[in-house]
Amino acid sequence: MSIAAEQALSRDEQDILQELMNIAFGRASADLAEVIDTYVVLNVPEVRTLKVVDLPEFISTEISDHDIISIVEQSYLGRFKGVALLIFPSGAGRELLNLFGDNVEDYGEDVSMAALEKESILEVSNILIGACVGKVVELLDDEVSFSPPRIIIEDHPRNAIPCEIFEPNSLATVMRTVFQFSDRNISGYLFLINSSESFQWLKKALNLFMEQYE
Amino acid sequence: MIFEQIFNMINVGLVVLDKDLNVRHWNRWMELHSNIKAEDIIGSPIFSCFPNLDNPKFLRNCKSVFKFGNFSFFSQKLHRYLFPFKPDSTFGSEFNHMQQSCTMGPLRDESNVVSHIYLSVQDVTEIAAYERKLVERNMQDGLTGIYNRRFLDTKLQEEFSRHKRYNRPFSLIMCDIDLFKNVNDTYGHQCGDVVIKHIAALMGSVIRDTDFLARYGGEEFCCLLPEADFEIACSLAERLRQAIEQTEVTFDGQTLNITVSFGVAYMYDEVEHAEALLQMADDALYAAKKSGRNRVVAAP
Numbered sequence: 001m002s003i004a005a006e007q008a009l010s011r012d013e014q015d016i017l018q019e020l021m022n023i024a025f026g027r028a029s030a031d032l033a034e035v036i037d038t039y040v041v042l043n044v045p046e047v048r049t050l051k052v053v054d055l056p057e058f059i060s061t062e063i064s065d066h067d068i069i070s071i072v073e074q075s076y077l078g079r080f081k082g083v084a085l086l087i088f089p090s091g092a093g094r095e096l097l098n099l100f101g102d103n104v105e106d107y108g109e110d111v112s113m114a115a116l117e118k119e120s121i122l123e124v125s126n127i128l129i130g131a132c133v134g135k136v137v138e139l140l141d142d143e144v145s146f147s148p149p150r151i152i153i154e155d156h157p158r159n160a161i162p163c164e165i166f167e168p169n170s171l172a173t174v175m176r177t178v179f180q181f182s183d184r185n186i187s188g189y190l191f192l193i194n195s196s197e198s199f200q201w202l203k204k205a206l207n208l209f210m211e212q213y214e
Numbered sequence: 215m216i217f218e219q220i221f222n223m224i225n226v227g228l229v230v231l232d233k234d235l236n237v238r239h240w241n242r243w244m245e246l247h248s249n250i251k252a253e254d255i256i257g258s259p260i261f262s263c264f265p266n267l268d269n270p271k272f273l274r275n276c277k278s279v280f281k282f283g284n285f286s287f288f289s290q291k292l293h294r295y296l297f298p299f300k301p302d303s304t305f306g307s308e309f310n311h312m313q314q315s316c317t318m319g320p321l322r323d324e325s326n327v328v329s330h331i332y333l334s335v336q337d338v339t340e341i342a343a344y345e346r347k348l349v350e351r352n353m354q355d356g357l358t359g360i361y362n363r364r365f366l367d368t369k370l371q372e373e374f375s376r377h378k379r380y381n382r383p384f385s386l387i388m389c390d391i392d393l394f395k396n397v398n399d400t401y402g403h404q405c406g407d408v409v410i411k412h413i414a415a416l417m418g419s420v421i422r423d424t425d426f427l428a429r430y431g432g433e434e435f436c437c438l439l440p441e442a443d444f445e446i447a448c449s450l451a452e453r454l455r456q457a458i459e460q461t462e463v464t465f466d467g468q469t470l471n472i473t474v475s476f477g478v479a480y481m482y483d484e485v486e487h488a489e490a491l492l493q494m495a496d497d498a499l500y501a502a503k504k505s506g507r508n509r510v511v512a513a514p
Contacts, residue, residue, distance in 0.1 A: 028282075031281045034277065034281065035274060035277045035278045035281055035282075036274065100270065100274075115291070115292060119292045123274075123275075126278075126284065126286060126287065127275075127284070129284075130278060130282045130285070131281070134282035134283050134284050135282070143283070143322075145285065145319070146284055146285045148287040
């Protein structure tokens with residue numbers, strides 16, 4: 001679905017969204033510490049509106065720290081609607097497995113280390129995305145449900161993200177943040193890509209949110 | 215009233231837990247599969263009947279759903295099941311427990327606070343059985359039942375990396391049925407199939423349990439020999455050659471004597487990639503063919 005640029009979020013609305021996300025991520029960070037026993041630093045998010053076809057290149061430029069990456073995708077469905085992408089550098093699975101201290105022995109003999117590392121990535125993604133999106137929609141007075149997360153790209157060069165993973169011909173609001181697990185050498189990127197379908201509602205919700213402060 | 219009926223009639227297990235993880239609701243599906251009546255479990259901690267759930271991962275995910283109102287997914291692939299129930303259908307005979315796909319999600323009170331969580335339990339034993347069959351078929355050669363080329367290519371890379379990492383011995387045998395075109399031309403392709411099946415079965419019975427025998431192409435086979443040094447590989451190839459030489463294949467009342475030529479290659483440090491090892495065995499096989507067939511030639 002294509003959409004006229006004027007229907008996208010205005011500069012002011014993007015600023016409000018950024019501020020709201022900042023509050024939401026602060027809360028998410030505090031609660032995450034309780035759930036996974038480690039502090040996750042969520043940097044100040046950036047918000048911008050892009051054409052979906054430009055996303056792969058945008059993402060590839062934004063994550064230039066890592067050459068080989070894995071991407072987890074999870075969609076959220078409410079009035080706030082879109083896709084979350086979590087981008088980890090190659091090898092993060094092993095670090096995350098150590099973080100949880102899960103044992104291979106707990107899962108029966110036919111489960112490989114590689115499967116367990118993948119599962120750790122999926123579980124962390126589910127919790128991180130759940131925390132960040134959950135806190136954002138709480139502030140916007142919405143509720144969302146989530147699809148199961150899945151690894152869409154595994155150990156792939158970052159400059160070759162296939163564009164088929166996105167629906168073309170539409171605009172998206174991209175919310176990007178860098179996260180880092182303190183005391184652990186794990187960091188990555190979170191992109192929330194809201195489809196244009198939720199723009200109208202989002203504009204209203206953002207204005208309602210601002211009214212509390214006016 | 216209608217919602218209560220749905221809760222009990224639906225073909226999915228449904229459980230509601232409170233903040234202390236005590237069971238608040240337990241539907242009929244759960245009753246039937248667990249043999250635990252709702253009135254016997256409601257009010258008790260879920261761990262009292264299912265101590266297997268008292269693990270960090272389950273607790274972590276409960277916390278997350280209460281905190282963030284998100285959903286947690288326990289896929290069959292890794293977890294197999296959350297609740298150890300007996301398999302329900304005939305597909306279950308190959309599994310000790312019902313295979314389950316479980317989801318955990320938030321339930322909110324009037325002030326929108328997550329006060330309870332639900333667990334849904336779906337029986338996916340049938341899907342898991344089909345998937346297992348598909349995976350098997352994906353590795354198998356349709357005619358002979360031994361491994362196929364796709365499996366071989368993957369396994370070769372794995373074993374090659376394993377050798378590089380741990381420096382363990384690793385050998386490979388390539389072999390090809392001698393004058394197979396004559397068999398097809400004289401007795402027809404059905405006979406050719408019988409010969410290929412016979413040779414595959416015979417070789418399968420001679421190799422070690424730890425070896426991987428695959429059909430490489432039409433009448434060509436490849437055998438990966440992990441932990442086999444040069445002598446072991448050559449003597450195994452020779453045993454295979456002799457076993458085939460001594461066997462008779464019967465088709466349509468006729469008896470055929472079949473022979474096979476072998477090329478053996480052994481992995482050493484200078485071999486830089488898996489394909490090179492394969493090429494060495496293939497060259498040795500070619501030499502075996504050139505020098506009169508029905509023999510074993512080792513790569514230099």
